[in-house]
Amino acid sequence: MTAIDTGLAAEYAAIYAYGAAAVHLDGDPRERAEALESEHRSRRDVLLDHYAAAGADAPPPEPSYDVGVIGDAATAQELLTTVEESVATTWRAGVAASDPEERQLCLDMYSAAAVALARWRLAVGQAVADPWPGRPE
């Protein structure tokens, strides 16, 4: 798998998670979740265009993803925080790619993921500052 394959898989999983979690949210977190789900769909479409331009088949999404039991807003927020962190971590790893086109795409996606992570944290009242977005602990 390439870094872009892995990143696309992370975007698929994020879209699925937002679809399952957003319904449990209200107010600012709900609005932000809907906006971020739309961003993930846009990023997925950019990636699918990338595969199409290269004449390659994009990996398909899984039929479903394990998001656990979402019983309330707190669980939904926790899930989406984990999802955004995971997406940022995935794209960060792709920045090490030696191919310039792949690195550029991963860098663009990584910056967008870091912005999304910060906006989500702000919406749910968490600290947004992070010197190394997505860096594994």
Place this chain on the structure above:
Amino acid sequence: MFTTRRGLLVGAAVLTAAGCTGQTGQIITADADLTAALRTARALAQGAEALGYNEIAEDHRTHAATLERLLRPSSVSEQEAEAPADAAALADAETAGSAEAAEACMTTQSDYAVLFGEIAASRAAHAAVIA
């Protein structure tokens, strides 16, 4: 040339003192991308702190500390930066700093592509939440 034991020892001492020890010389130069990133990190830290964005300023100080460590034994002198007029100006400075680090990520010949990418992403996130 050195036909006696004493002559051999004196000769070795002279060669060592002259720097002819067989070790490869190393010219130490500061990485231009790291230096630029450090100057921007310091300026952004000052600007964020001046406007009360203390947690964001701390992110920049963390970047600066890492960059200083990577630049050793070279050092980059501290400079006073002009504080941004308001939050919008700080967000613009964060965006410009992000673009600078992203450019370094794409063009660096060093092993620091991911580091520059992290700094670019962090600054982009700052710009988004300040704006």
